[in-house]
Amino acid sequence: MHEYDVVIVGGGPGGLNAAIAAGRLGARTLLVERYAFLGGMSTAALVYPWMTFHDMQGQQIVRGIPQEIVDRLTARGASPGHLRDTVGFCHSVTPFDKEVFKQIAVEMVREAGADLLLHALAAETRVAAGKIDAVTVVGPYGRLQVRGDVFVDGTGDCGLVAMAGGSTLLGRPADGKVQAMTMMMRVGGVDLDAVKAYMVAHPDEFWKDSRIDRLSEWPLTGVSGFFSLWETYGPPEVPRDLVLFFAGVRPGEVHVNTTRVIDRDPTAIEAVTEAEIEGRAQVWPVLSFLQQHVPGFANSYLVETGPQIGIRESRRLQGRRMLTTEDITTGRRFEDVIARNGYQIDIHDPEGKALVSQELLESGYDIPYGALVSSDLRNVLVAGRAISCSVEAFASLRTTPSCMAIGQAAGAAAAMASARGCAPGELDVTALQEALLRQDVHLDLPQ
Numbered sequence: 001m002h003e004y005d006v007v008i009v010g011g012g013p014g015g016l017n018a019a020i021a022a023g024r025l026g027a028r029t030l031l032v033e034r035y036a037f038l039g040g041m042s043t044a045a046l047v048y049p050w051m052t053f054h055d056m057q058g059q060q061i062v063r064g065i066p067q068e069i070v071d072r073l074t075a076r077g078a079s080p081g082h083l084r085d086t087v088g089f090c091h092s093v094t095p096f097d098k099e100v101f102k103q104i105a106v107e108m109v110r111e112a113g114a115d116l117l118l119h120a121l122a123a124e125t126r127v128a129a130g131k132i133d134a135v136t137v138v139g140p141y142g143r144l145q146v147r148g149d150v151f152v153d154g155t156g157d158c159g160l161v162a163m164a165g166g167s168t169l170l171g172r173p174a175d176g177k178v179q180a181m182t183m184m185m186r187v188g189g190v191d192l193d194a195v196k197a198y199m200v201a202h203p204d205e206f207w208k209d210s211r212i213d214r215l216s217e218w219p220l221t222g223v224s225g226f227f228s229l230w231e232t233y234g235p236p237e238v239p240r241d242l243v244l245f246f247a248g249v250r251p252g253e254v255h256v257n258t259t260r261v262i263d264r265d266p267t268a269i270e271a272v273t274e275a276e277i278e279g280r281a282q283v284w285p286v287l288s289f290l291q292q293h294v295p296g297f298a299n300s301y302l303v304e305t306g307p308q309i310g311i312r313e314s315r316r317l318q319g320r321r322m323l324t325t326e327d328i329t330t331g332r333r334f335e336d337v338i339a340r341n342g343y344q345i346d347i348h349d350p351e352g353k354a355l356v357s358q359e360l361l362e363s364g365y366d367i368p369y370g371a372l373v374s375s376d377l378r379n380v381l382v383a384g385r386a387i388s389c390s391v392e393a394f395a396s397l398r399t400t401p402s403c404m405a406i407g408q409a410a411g412a413a414a415a416m417a418s419a420r421g422c423a424p425g426e427l428d429v430t431a432l433q434e435a436l437l438r439q440d441v442h443l444d445l446p447q
């Protein structure tokens with residue numbers, strides 16, 4: 001039996017930031033990840049770039065450990081840092097090399113003193129008196145049990161909470177449907193100057209907020225559109241209305257976010273299997289469409305797809321507090337703020353071809369601590385996208401920088417609750433905020 005103060009399941013952006021934060025505060029910390037590498041959707045599903053560390057006014061509102069990750073990537077030539085977003089989704093995007101990110105993530109977790117188990121699927125929980133007491137971790141050739149004082153669910157889909165019988169939510173209130181999935185593609189051999197020239201000559205063919213007006217000053221970071229080309233030649237088996245891709249960190253490379261699988265339950269093995277098969281099958285017609293019809297792609301080729309399809313949305317926590325749609329559209333301030341976010345409400349239609357919402361938020365908004373705390377499991381916090389929130393709030397906070405910021409707060413809270421011998425729900429939030437401020441987290445607390 002292994003014993004820890006803090007056990008974190010899931011090494012995605014949320015979980016790995018939680019492990020670094022908990023380890024740095026001196027907690028005996030274990031991070032458990034089912035894959036052989038860290039990074040979650042950023043590495044396992046090629047999700048790219050990170051959006052966004054800024055609010056729409058350009059103020060940087062995600063800092064702390066997530067910014068340290070960017071600084072380390074930049075120092076190794078694996079990220080240019082924050083660049084302006086030419087698609088018009090948000091203020092900045094942050095390109096990164098996922099292979100270097102994998103390396104840095106492990107280094108930072110180990111430097112923080114946290115232990116790591118890879119190839120380790122958390123498959124069972126032991127619950128006693130409303131608390132998770134132990135998790136059974138299954139590897140290729142065996143299993144082991146891990147006991148913990150506080151558990152952090154970084155699975156991205158509240159997998160740990162659900163296994164332990166805690167309360168979760170799934171999808172739209174009316175029908176439980178979740179956002180579309182996408183098999184991301186990394187494509188090389190692209191002539192981005194030809195893409196740019198086409199955009200300047202055909203501005204109406206692109207997403208309405210595209211910053212074609214700034215292409216002479218800003219590097220081209222993303223492209224959304226080619227409406228007529230897609231309508232005329234786009235593969236009919238892909239339920240999408242446009243082409244979306246982002247410029248890679250290497251010359252001539254782009255990350256294509258255009259395949260789309262709808263109406264699949266991310267929590268059902270059979271449905272996810274079908275989604276993987278369908279998503280992978282769409283890669284080839286999309287590639288062929290790009291090569292034959294899109295300016296700049298004539299000599300392009302597929303570099304890679306991810307080990308898995310990108311799953312945008314899955315279960316969410318039923319927490320002490322639920323972050324509502326109104327909270328984020330009005331920029332509501334919370335006394336128990338632990339992170340801020342400035343990304344828009346971005347919903348990939350669960351049933352159709354389009355984005356059903358693209359609401360740009362004027363300002364950033366607070367993420368309250370209560371949304372990380374399970375309502376019924378007394379020693380469980382959530383790190384990452386699966387916190388307690390409405391479907392629309394989820395569609396905003398789901399992007400990577402905010403998941404990292406939430407993860408840092410969850411890890412710090414777990415370490416502090418364990419050290420103080422209290423439940424996470426009883427933690428003194430002012431002390432947590434002070435600890436986060438010392439770690440350069442931006443909370444914008446009222447003076």
Ligand SMILES: Cc1cc2nc3c(=O)[nH]c(=O)nc-3n(C[C@H](O)[C@H](O)[C@H](O)COP(=O)(O)OP(=O)(O)OC[C@H]3O[C@@H](n4cnc5c(N)ncnc54)[C@H](O)[C@@H]3O)c2cc1C
Pocket residue numbers: 009010011012013014015032033034035038039040041042044045047048049050051052120121122123154155156157159181182183184257309310311312313383384385386398399400401403
């Ligand atoms: C197609 C797509 C496009 C996106 N586009 C963008 C974008 O352009 N920019 C952006 O910033 N964000 C984007 N996002 C959102 C972002 O990638 C995710 O919301 C974010 O990665 C969530 O982080 P997380 O840590 O909560 O979960 P995840 O990234 O899902 O990580 C969860 C981790 O937990 C592990 N895990 C799960 N269950 C277990 C278990 N039982 N045992 C052990 N390990 C387990 C997984 O292997 C994974 O490593 C996109 C997402 C998708 C799917």
